[in-house]
Amino acid sequence: MLGNYRCPNLDCPWNEVESEEGFCPECGSELKKVGIREGAKILGEKKKHPDAKAAKARVKEAKKMEKAKLMEEKDKIEAEKQIQKRVIDPDQTDDQIKDNIMSSLDDLAGHEAGTKWMRIGTLLSFNSTEQMIGAGFKAIIDQNKILIRQNELLRRQNETIIQELKNRE
Ligand SMILES: [Zn+2]
Structure with missing residues (x-):
């Protein structure tokens, strides 16, 4: 008031x-x-x-x-x-990237569990095909995120190794 x-x-x-x-x-x-x-x-x-x-x-x-x-x-x-929107960010630590990989793996496990429900769903819903495509697409995106992050970790490791070799010269 x-x-x-x-x-x-x-x-x-x-x-x-x-x-x-x-x-x-x-x-x-x-x-x-x-x-x-x-x-x-x-x-x-x-x-x-x-x-x-x-x-x-x-x-x-x-x-x-x-x-x-x-x-x-x-x-x-x-x-x-903003950082979370990007799959990887130069400011992220290796541990943060690893955490994100783990949570994407959890998401993927969620999709697997979801498909069982979707089989039941096919009997009930006309949109089940769309649901399946949607879930599959989401799973592919999650898999890609994991690969991109693993690549980033490998790239960082390579950089460290190269730097160490250079320092030895
Ligand atoms: Zn007063």
Whole structure:
């Protein structure tokens, strides 16, 4: 519900108004929905508080920090998604690639288990052929992902070996 919400605690210096219910960022009191008269009364009373200005700056800074943290978190998740979209990424460690191979193998095992259900499905569904083709196609993609990742691991090993041989010269 939209309205004017204020911290009703007159000992608390936070003197801003929120449009939604919640809690005072300074003292934790539940915000109170106020009308024009009560709002003005609280505002006037709290203006006298010696810490009012500092509290306003404090809360503003805290909100800014929280927003920045949220944005940073969002960026991180986005970057992680981008990496996962690519089958391999130069930034991935060998262990991460191995983990991905294992999870693709699990996916493949899932397809195998799925085919049994699909045999039952053929009796029940007109779309079973499409389902089979779809599942087969997904399995081929998963197999390809595994091969690409295994190739990357081999390529890295080769690079290490070549580098070691060069260092020996
Ligand atoms: Zn308060």
